[in-house]
Amino acid sequence: MLNATEKFSGRVGFLGLGIMGAPMAQNLIKAGCDVTVWNRTKSKCGPLISLGAKYRSSPEEVAANCDVTFAMLADPESAIDVACGKNGAVSGMGPGKGYVDISTVDDATAKLINGHIKATGALFLEAPVSGSKKPAEDGQLIFLTAGDRSLYDSVAPFLDIMGKSRFYLGEVGNGAAMKLVVNMIMGSMMASFSEGLLLSKKVGLDPNVLVEVVSQGAISAPMYSLKGPSMVKSHYPTAFPLKHQQKDLRLALGLADSVSQSTPIAAAANELYKVAKSYGLSDDDFSAVIEALKAKSHDTA
């Protein structure tokens, strides 16, 4: 089993090589880690194999051949399937091993996977991340972890390759909850920003100037400066897929419901993302939510 003094010497598995998983695994390889990859669509493993990664043909085989296995999957369904399904990672786990799920899921999913992993004698850590495609490429992610403290300590050197900071939040479920609260705020912020861009244009202002004004004041956020100029041009190059933002709002609303917390702004934002999905924008960046508002006001400019 890995420990903090055996920096980078353990065998590391990585399941899920999408927008986030691929650059995260790449950073581990570039740092000299012994990485074995698997992805549902095998072709995405190619570039990482070229960089030195090993390949195994199922999550089970990856887990069986690695000390610690990371998973970065789309949603609760895929996270459960890859961990607990046929030839899933659980089948290859056992005492001395660890499973770290980085996917954004709800607390019930994190607890379910934790239960299956722990039943094998292995350790479990949930570790969803804040930060998008570029921070993943730059090793600047923020890890929101919870679960087995000893696994957290063991994998800290790997988290530090992929990220700039890490939080340990205690019981399994707290990582998912923190991530969902953060993304609930983010989804509402983007919906509100979209309304502002369209309103500024409708009243004859230059939305590019609005972006500049916002960037200099108290509501400045990197997200606005980063996405605003493209949104003005109706360009939505995908960093965080809109379908995932809507999934996170849906899960956050479920979390709020479970504790009878009122979240009317997030609920309204969720409806907008659902409209955007119905327009075929699921795989565009989540900033494409602005298109839902354009259609509502019959403004296609």
Ligand SMILES: NC(=O)C1=CN([C@@H]2O[C@H](COP(=O)(O)OP(=O)(O)OC[C@H]3O[C@@H](n4cnc5c(N)ncnc54)[C@H](OP(=O)(O)O)[C@@H]3O)[C@@H](O)[C@H]2O)C=CC1
């Ligand atoms: N993009 C971002 O900015 C961020 C995303 N996240 C979260 O990270 C996770 C991954 O995001 P991202 O990389 O952007 O997403 P992508 O959609 O790019 O990648 C999703 C990954 O999940 C795999 N997958 C999907 N369904 C299944 C399934 N049924 N069985 C097996 N594998 C499956 C995909 O495999 P395949 O290649 O075969 O489709 C792919 O590897 C999500 O939970 C997202 O919410 C968190 C922070 C930032």
Ligand SMILES: O=CCCC(=O)O
């Ligand atoms: O889950 C996606 C988060 C994107 C970000 O934090 O920029």
